[in-house]
Amino acid sequence: MYVAFRIWNNYLLAREPRDRNAACDRFMDKMSSLTGVFHNEAMSFDRETGKPKHFQAGSLYFKGAPSEDTRLDLWFPDNRRTEECVSAYASLYPLITYYLNRLNDWGLCFRRCKVCGKYFLAKSQRYELCSDKCRKAQALQNKREFDERARENNYDLLYKNECQNWRNKINRVKNTAGFPADRLEKKQAAFADFKKEALQRKKAVKTGTASPKEFTDWLYQQSNVIVKLTEY
Ligand SMILES: [Zn+2]
Known part of the structure; x- marks a missing residue:
């Protein structure tokens, strides 16, 4: 000045x-x-x-x-x-x-x-x-990132568990003697569909076009699909 x-x-x-x-x-x-x-x-x-x-x-x-x-x-x-x-x-x-x-x-x-x-x-x-102002801003940012990671881990973990659930059920069928091959194929195709849609939905959560809750709700519904397929 x-x-x-x-x-x-x-x-x-x-x-x-x-x-x-x-x-x-x-x-x-x-x-x-x-x-x-x-x-x-x-x-x-x-x-x-x-x-x-x-x-x-x-x-x-x-x-x-x-x-x-x-x-x-x-x-x-x-x-x-x-x-x-x-x-x-x-x-x-x-x-x-x-x-x-x-x-x-x-x-x-x-x-x-x-x-x-x-x-x-x-x-x-x-x-x-x-x-102090910038220290506060940084602390807030750190917390936000932490929360974001925690939320991400949560739905990511749920998705991984669900995948494991499918794999377990498919493997059990594979080891069952006399299980019809066409039904095994159907299960495997359903699993591929599930993964494909799950990845799209996960991407939507990441980009903010869907909420984590929408994704986890959908995941819970998918558990029923695999159960039904196994019951046949
Ligand atoms: Zn500063």
Whole structure:
């Protein structure tokens, strides 16, 4: 916001002089000094470790920049040195490089929040969430996923049990001497039909076009079908 205000303010001033072109050049020079830091990689950090990049006094920027752009004052406003003040004059560059170094001293690293995507500073890489708000959102999401998995396991399990039920009944018939082959085939065909429809219905639950209850209700009805086929 400070930068925005300063740009706006300088723009208003630049409109006043009679020689508009010269005023425009002065304005552009000043503003490119002020915002130069945002045009290059000064504010970067190591993507792997989150460590702020170390300040390089020998960098191209510092070799080529006017001394005013690199000027930085540091002082301690109280005797106990509990606070420090830093000021820059023409550019934000020295402020940012200075504090990147300080962040290194303090052992802080940059992290990107898993929920909202904002960057924040953390004591270690273990931190993945920026705030209580995002921690709450993540906890809610975890719970939802857990419930979803539990529900999924429930109807999945019921389906698997039902398949086993069919297999058991078919196997029993296979081992029965003298059981008519055409009736065995009929059972096997019915089982194939059952599996085919069950998979379609399961898919519908997954995509949300059917409820898990509709699926489990249907599964219970199918138990009767196999029982009837066996009774013949
Ligand atoms: Zn966040």
